[in-house]
Amino acid sequence: MMAKAQPVRGTHDLLPDAFGAHAEVIATARRVSATYGYREMATPIFEFTDVFARSMGETSDVVSKEMYSFDDRGGESITLRPEYTAAICRAFISNGLQQSVPFRAFGAGPMFRYERPQKGRQRQFHQIDVEIIGAPEPAADVEVIAVGTEILNTLDVLHKTVLNLNTLGDPESRDAYRAALVSYFSDHRDKLSKDSQDRLGRNPLRILDSKDEGDRKLVADAPLFGDYLNQQSQDFFGSVLFGLDTLSIAYEINPRLVRGLDYYTHTAFEFVTDALGAQGAVIAGGRYDGLIEQLGGPATPGIGWAGGIERLAMLSGVTAAAPQPIALIPIGEAAETEALKIGQALRREGFIVDQAFRGNLGKRMKRADKAGAVAALIFGDDELAKGLVQVRNLATGEQTEVTLPQITTAMASFSGSRV
RNA sequence: GCGGGUGUAGCUCAGUCGGUUAGAGCGCCAGAUUGUGGCUCUGGAGGUCGCCGGUUCAAUCCCGGUCACUCGCCCCA
Incomplete structure (x- = not known):
């Protein structure tokens, strides 16, 4: 089992040079987010499994096959956190922080997902994370994206990325669109790729992002999200775009950008790069207005993002200053x-x-x-x-x-x- | 979870059409230089040829499995 002293698959030691690069990414993010009023916090590395299962959606890939879950000696189902957002929202509820909204938080630390390792994808990986809870205004979306933009800019990698932007609308719009999509694709089910037939049941929006050529032909004639967005959702998205324009933050609207996790509403975004191979997202996030309520807290809107520290370190080539003793x-x-x-x-x-x-x-x-x-x-x-x-x-x-x-x-x- | 590639010294890699002691560069250690570094020269240490099994008189090389890394799919940060 342990023939040689070998690290567990998908995990890596961070020797001083690599650690220094990580620390540099974190320090940059910490400093920039602090100028926007975000304060650093930390949550436990493990939570009750429910925290993630209920928030991310039972059918999501992460929950259904990628979590490190186990029963502890007391018989509780525990999960190593696969992401930060749900944990921070749980902490928001646990600590009664609705008294102090908008609550701005910055965090950094390890996450765990049982995935097939690849360049830029490990089983233990590290993220920086920015969240703002209790702000329903589109200005919060703009702010959170601006924080990400500034961090990328400070790391000198902004020019290597493209900000992809989309809206998933409010729950009403999203549900209506999802129903229309399911209806459309169900009529052409036999022409869908095997993967997409699977997605039809789990996460039909994902079909829009399929790379399969046959799927793409079907997608071309699929219903458009724009036709299902109610006025309120359209206005909201318009305000976000206006704010980004005001800050001269460049973006590309990508109607096929959908999120794999159930809790997202309205704004979804991803800073992507083509310099890292298949794992191109360096910062990704969106708005999650229903998440806290879903976790049993008071209905409270939120928005945030997570960034991959390994990916950012690779992309930026940051190095720690060598000591000069x-x-x-x-x-x-x-x-x-x-x-x-x-x-x-x-x-x-x-x-x-x-x-x-x-x-x-x-x-x-x-x-x-x-x-x-x-x-x-x-x-x-x-x-x-x-x-x-x-x-x-x-x-x-x-x-x-x-x-x-x-x-x-x-x-x-x-x-x-x-x- | 699916498909492809790779695995030889600490690192980067060569090599053996299956055959005695498996090589290089860099790095490391020592000496030249017993109170003055970088450069140079000389010498040295360091390898279960990823692991397990099979074929063979003989396997680091061929075959199978396995583990790890890697590229893509999937998914995502």
Whole structure:
């Protein structure tokens, strides 16, 4: 079973470089969303299975075949969260946050779905997430999309993406359209692909997005959503578009953009890229006005999105800044002891200090170089007898003598080494 | 869940038309250089050829299965 020390399929270790890239994506999203008044929060990594089953829809792929669910020792059905939105809505209800709407939340963390791994698709993956709950106004849709746009822009990937936009209308419009679609496709059921025949029962809107050529011909003559949108839904969508235009946020209206999860209403959107292969959505979300009520809370509208951290990191190529430590190079026992004190003083000033535990001067210099050190403090008996250390600038090779009490101030020119 | 490709050293890859000790570059360790790094030179360590089974006198190579990665479908972030 565990022949080698192998990670579980679809999971990956985040070694320091990759972790740094992730952290950079999260830090960017945190900073940008904070400027819009979103505050970071976290929910547990697992919830009662019901939280997801009831919100996302029993027939959705995620719920029906992709959840990591298990009975805990108390016999409760527990599920590792496959997405953030339902969990945040549950928290909204649990904590009585209807007192403080609109509630703006930012979150980041791991999600779990039992899917076939691919580039940009893992079983444990990480998302950033932005939600605004208790705002029925289309301005909230505009805001949430603007947050996403700014984050992509800050990561310098906005130009690699296209914002696809659609409306699913209010429940009345959506139900009417769904009925019309089912009726239309049922009449041509035998011409539908096998996948789409399946979708007809589970999620007929998905047929619109089919890649099958036969399906596409049928879709071309299918009823149009626009004909089933009531006035209210049309006005709502119009306001969203007006807001985006005002902010010069470019979008493409994509009538085939539908969401796989039951709780979406009105605005649905996706920032997609063609640079990542088949998994092109980097940020996707929409409005979910019925979700909180469905979870047993007071009828409260909401809108938000999730972004894939791995995908964003890949697309942006962000990297963590490499640390630039100061290397301590003591020579001799007395110097080793002195190094402890010098290191402590420098660290308390915020410097990154690197010290080898062994090796002669040459070895330690090599190590310092490999560690990316910007400076080396070299001191042996000779220096310490005079109360001095050698400060070597490893970029220029320039070396000066500094007295012990002056070390931290003398290192000020190496501020790049500070955390 | 379905179909295709790949799997040889820490990394990137070569190779064996089935045959004795499986190679390179980079990286790592050591020495040249016992108080001064990067460059150079010399030497060294490191491999169950993904795993299990089959065919064969003989398998890293052929066959089957399996695991992982990867590309597409599906789904989605």
